[in-house]
Amino acid sequence: MTGLMSHAPVLAIIIPLLGAPVCALMRGTTFPWLLTLILSGLSFYVSFDLLLHVSEFGPVSYHIGGWPPPWGIEYVADPLSAFVMLIISGISTGVLLYAKESIASEVSSKHLGLFFAAYLLALTGMMGITVTGDAFNIFVFLEITSLSSYVLIAMGVTHDRRALTAAFQYLIVGTIGATFVLIGVGMLYLMTGTLNIAEITDQFDTIADTRPVRAAVGFLIIGIAIKLAMFPFHIWLPNAYAYAPNIVTAFFAGTATKVSVYLLIRFIFTIFGVDFSFEIVSLSELLMPLGIAAFLSMSVVAVFQDNLKRLLAYSSVAQLGYMTVAIALASESGLTASILHIFNHAIVKTGLFLAVGAMFFRMQSTQISDLAGIGQRMPLTSMAFVLGGLSLIGVPLTPGFISKWYLLQAVLERGDLLGYALAISMLISSLLAVIYIWRVVEQMYFKPSPEGAATGEAPWTMLVPVWLFVLGMIYFGIETSMPVGYAEQAAKFLMGGQP
Template structure:
């Protein structure tokens, strides 16, 4: 008889998937939330166990239905996928602790069952993408994540009718990205006769010079660039983050785009291989300029935003530029920096968006003009936001500093004008981050509160999970053995395997 632990690879995705229809039937204010939180916490526990097993014993392969790969669907957990599983399920569980009070203000009680069911489906999609070893199965989970995401964003219409427009825009652009990916996978299947990622990688050297494979790589890279909101394919993201319910913005900011980056890393380093990706396809010449333009231009655009959620949304696009920059450097140090920043940015940005969610809970607005003097009205919440902002800037002792340090090291390894130029541009981007974070600080602390405004903090049920992420970000800015250790090991595995 098989032990439960041997079934963890399937349980991590199947539990939230099976919990979703049950959650849709639940009624009331607390039952759907509690059920969703339990399912997410179980996924987090299973993810931790999988990562510990992989770290001690090596990658795990799980055959579905008794069909051996490559004939059957295979789930694979290695260091990178295990790392992402822990990150996604951990952020999901932390955000759900925030959700019990905040979601009632933004979602009608009669729709809470459906809301949390869609949340569980989005979680299922993200976890499934990270664990599946089948290229078409990736598309299936990608669609599960995307379709539920459209619904979750649209549910923000209670506080802003523009949520429907944002969801529709995301649907159109997201469908284009998914279609591009599917076309690429179809071309690869035509040339290899397999959908198993490991099997494709083994056969790839025989066909890498053919035109169908060149077209397939182009379709997949562009499709994933759209999905992860890489500049200039980012147009769907600002509105989606701005008008979605607070917990959805926090959840997606910490997870959804990171899944897209994960897929890009997986295909470039596992399927295509380093030599073909950066010599045959010359991806550095494509991705590096887009990454630099992204973190410079989007940081500049963030400065001029009047909505704090939109400001942080453009900041997220800029931070994605850092992740792609590390990937584009085509080195173990660069890949390490990219993976480290996936983790660090997820923790920091989730804490920042939860801080904004606290402000919205009390003030009822995300516009800077309505947040005058918020530092005196909500001192604990605002101080948390400022600390999170330091992480975006990259101040020492914050995770942002760790990420940028490894990016600088990877850039300097280039040892040329390009390397030193990248370091200078990273410094410029950090200065731009100082400006847009300072805009919030100026509004919060250097403007008087509106007449009659009283000092009022968000409930403890909102403050505790917010500060959990804020303090957690500082912990990972000081104690880096987990984040950097896992990133280095995953990067070495991917580069060695390639």
């Protein structure tokens, strides 16, 4: 990379960060939205260019202010972080294409400048978590993301006062998770005398068999699990998704929990190492049961939900269970499946929540019982939801099938009883997904519309982005070389191979 793009690792963060205070000063609907869209699009372009460079030439190390680590702060773009940065900025830009009409109907125009400022700060925080090579800065960016998230969720109060309760619940639980992360980072600093991730990694083997380090590992895993909404730490997520403005739900469903999965992978495979994580402290014995419990129990809970956003929220916790199990396999194939599912689930779940937002725009409700006959009244939106639902189930030629196929290969690779039990559990979970998606489809297509119900699609400015995600699902369900290639490259890099 030459010229301005040689600063790509920091540009992807600086661009939305500098735009946030400008948005906060803006009034009206169009200008803050348009500025946020442009800045997110620029960040996406920078991330795409960075991923291509990393894929061809290897990891990029950027020293802030020209100060080399450990004296200065380092940003590192490797095959995993560059791929996740692309996902975050891409999902953000896609959601913003949809956002103008949607958010104007849910948030007062006098607050839109502040709303988009918080949105840009959330984007900044997630991008920063992904690229920083400094352990303390992970906490700093985590807090930037969290604080802006609380504001964005609370903005849903215009339509439902329960948004305030959801934001407060997330604040309490999220603060506990962030505190655990900070304590873990502090203990690592106590034992190594550095916050640079590369230097901590270099020293880790010499201090691994000490109580402070083992305690640090415990605090970090639990703190990240809370932020990740890993079962049973998921209590904040259903309410946050259900009562936040629709574009916030779509944005977070595609990015926030995925960043936490990234953090879990980063700490386990980069800092702690495979041998320590899975042989000395046996993290598989913790992560595997929790992952299985997540995708089985949360799929059951989703079956009984009356609110469509809550149904999809519990489905997200179940999908996070798949990612957790894939990590717990402690193999290159399992890691590939987890990283691939980050990408595929981000596209699918964002598209589903945007489709639900379009329904809400017309119906002013996301109660499943209020969607009777909507398949005839909003055929394009309903079809988009059905196609996304098929991907959640794992029907062939969908991204969900590709993710489950790679995970199935990874579990059967074990060749033991646990591997076969995992395969059966995945089948049961997929059958449960059929049930909860069918409940919605039945209401949409096989129930009569109530008299006087709103008719007509959402505005094209909302419908087109929904179908962009749907077409993305179709494309990446058939042409898998790009996401699979990047996932395999990242997994090989993390397992000690060359990128």
